[in-house]
Amino acid sequence: MAKTIEDIRNDLIHVIGEKAEKFGFSRIAGQLEGLLLFMNQPMSLDEMAERLEVSKGSVSTNIRLLERLKVVRKVYHKGARKNYYEIRGNIWEVETEIMSTIARDEIARVKSLMSDCENDLNTVKVKTEEENEDINFLQKRFSEINDYIESAEYILNLLLKQGDITPAVVKKITIS
């Protein structure tokens, strides 16, 4: 028995839902992204809830998460009280936006905490030779981490500086 278009759409939505879970988002957030990616029309909260068979509350919460992440945006229908949402760009734009948001947040978190640890380490009163070795070792690690963070930021900025990255542009990336 051949699949219908709706069957295939369901499969696609499911794939994106699982992808979302892998990257730390809820299943429904991913399914909403998938739904709007593979429907070529904006949808209301009620329509999305009905289509995915989930509660309206979940749709409300998760669609606003996607809005914050710049994955979807509201689109205004003339004389309609409902909110309609659509995907914000093509797949490349959406995915890189998500990725860079995750990366930026995590880099900021680690950076701040590492800085705290480095400061703490400077206040340690060294008594034994063993302690001294320990401190030197940790300082070597700090230096590695700082290098790593710097590199990650470099790549991130490189990609973000380009306004509109396309697959064609990506192939121009080289290590000279």
Add this chain to the structure above:
Amino acid sequence: MAKTIEDIRNDLIHVIGEKAEKFGFSRIAGQLEGLLLFMNQPMSLDEMAERLEVSKGSVSTNIRLLERLKVVRKVYHKGARKNYYEIRGNIWEVETEIMSTIARDEIARVKSLMSDCENDLNTVKVKTEEENEDINFLQKRFSEINDYIESAEYILNLLLKQGDITPAVVKKITIS
């Protein structure tokens, strides 16, 4: 009251533990990575369990996960029956290994499922004009996704082809 070196090490282990959870690993897996990163000596299962105050079973399971991910490796102590583990490289090597593993696995998964969906779409019997538009739209999306995957693979291969990526090398990455 100033912190001791062990206090600072605990903070560091905690940071890495949280990082692991953000990227879909268990807290203990991350804490083990952190522990071995910030101790400058190999440790046995029992030592790790005691130091982190977790069960030995958890350490066993999670350390083998880290071994599979090439984050840690066994190191043989002469005439010792215990297994000792140490971190497998510097922070850059460990982190990029983890990242590229995650990326490679997810790319493979999506690639295979998308291919299935594309095949299914070709078997759909088109009846209405509306259905035809739907199919064209989905095919446009497939093409976007394939481009995206191709780009991701390009970048991944670029990084992996270099045997030993260092922060200095990263700064040579440019979009020409």
Add this chain to the structure above:
DNA sequence: TTGTACGTTTAATACGTACTAAACATACCA
């Protein structure tokens, strides 16, 4: 062969959190 020291596996539990249903808030229309 038996005992001991280790690593692994497993059954049960604990825990976080996504999700739902329902109450609530708000805006628009009659």
Add this chain to the structure above:
DNA sequence: TGGTATGTTTAGTACGTATTAAACGTACAA
């Protein structure tokens, strides 16, 4: 003003899964 249509918040529940404790397997030593 009241009534209806919409979106949001929240308290409770369900569910997945990380973790533990204990049983188990295995290899070495005496």
